[in-house]
Amino acid sequence: MENSRTRELYQQVILDHNKNPRNHGKMKGASHVAEGYNPLCGDHLFIYLKIDKNNVIEDITFENDGCAISTASASMMTSALKGKTLDQSQNLFDQFHRLVLKELNPESEANDLGKLKIFSGIWQFPSRVKCATLCWHAMRGALNKDNSVTSE
Numbered sequence: 001m002e003n004s005r006t007r008e009l010y011q012q013v014i015l016d017h018n019k020n021p022r023n024h025g026k027m028k029g030a031s032h033v034a035e036g037y038n039p040l041c042g043d044h045l046f047i048y049l050k051i052d053k054n055n056v057i058e059d060i061t062f063e064n065d066g067c068a069i070s071t072a073s074a075s076m077m078t079s080a081l082k083g084k085t086l087d088q089s090q091n092l093f094d095q096f097h098r099l100v101l102k103e104l105n106p107e108s109e110a111n112d113l114g115k116l117k118i119f120s121g122i123w124q125f126p127s128r129v130k131c132a133t134l135c136w137h138a139m140r141g142a143l144n145k146d147n148s149v150t151s152e
């Protein structure tokens with residue numbers, strides 16, 4: 001019962017973000033850019049960031065060509081990271097990564113994942129984990145000035 005409700009919610013959120021991706025488009029004057037590629041699925045994306053002098057993500061957008069999960073994940077990630085500091089972003093990266101590997105149980109461990117918790121069941125589909133984490137690796141690559149990331 002609980003499981004099918006969770007699955008239904010997951011599908012609704014993925015479909016919604018895939019159909020109406022937030023923060024989609026190229027950014028003019030980005031301070032950080034990185035490209036990500038997931039050869040297993042063919043997902044390809046660019047992440048653009050504008051970081052202000054206080055290390056806050058002033059703006060973040062993405063362009064992509066990929067599956068519904070990679071699109072929805074990038075849409076949700078950019079929504080979650082806008083206005084966050086770089087430290088908070090690194091924290092969220094770690095939490096999201098542990099979530100999709102089933103190392104973090106969002107019900108029993110304090111976390112800042114919010115809506116990103118929707119991805120908590122994805123560890124059951126290992127090939128999909130790479131679709132969901134591609135944008136996060138690209139984001140971190142952009143911040144580290146490592147401008148090309150492959151999720152293998």
Ligand code: ZN
Nearest residue numbers: 041043067131
């Ligand atoms: Zn994919």
